Amino acid sequence: MEVTRGDITWKVFDFAFKTHGHYISETWSQTVAFARTGSFVIPEFILTQRKFFKSAADITCKNNVEFKDFPEFGKKYCLEGKDVSLVLRFFTPPAIRFFLVKDMQITIEAKGNQVIFYRFNKQTNPKDIAGFVAEASQIMQMLTGDLNTK
Known part of the structure; x- marks a missing residue:
């Protein structure tokens, strides 16, 4: 599915990948909302809830950006970015408050003019896709400000 709203083009799709360990391989799949802005540049970052890291023993939040x-915020979320100073400027106080009030169970990965939203290893039921995109769109609007995301 592809939709353009204002300066943002949205695509929604299911994504699956395999991981291989010494004796086991696992398949993970999730629904992804992909947003591409026409001109707005977003610093590279990954944002996810800390409770995800507590349940995944092999993954740690190594370079958490702290406000x-x-x-x-740092107790609730793991925010990592390539250029910490850019990420610190990008996450405005209203955006930080937005995330603190909401129970965001969506992982967000951004770089340049592209952002993806997903719930790790969770596929969205087709009847719930509109709500998933609406939630991603609300987050996108909070992060990008005046871009027309509605």
Whole structure:
């Protein structure tokens, strides 16, 4: 599915991948909402809830971006970015408050003019796709400000 709203083109699809260990391989699959902006540039980052990392022993949040005015953000979310100073400027106080109030169970990965949203290893029921895209769109609007995402 592909939809353009204002300056943002949305695509929604299911994505599956395999991981291989010493004696086991697992298949993971999830529904992804992919957003591409026409001109807005977003710093490279990954944002996910910390509770995901507590349940996945082999994954850690190594380079967490911390907001000194919002220490509770770092307790709730793992935010990693290639250029920390850009990520710190990109996440405005209203955006940080938005994430603190919401129970965001969506992982967000961004780079340049592309952002993906997904719930790790969860596929969205087709009847719930509109709600999933609406949630991703709300997050996108909070992060990008005045872009027309509705």
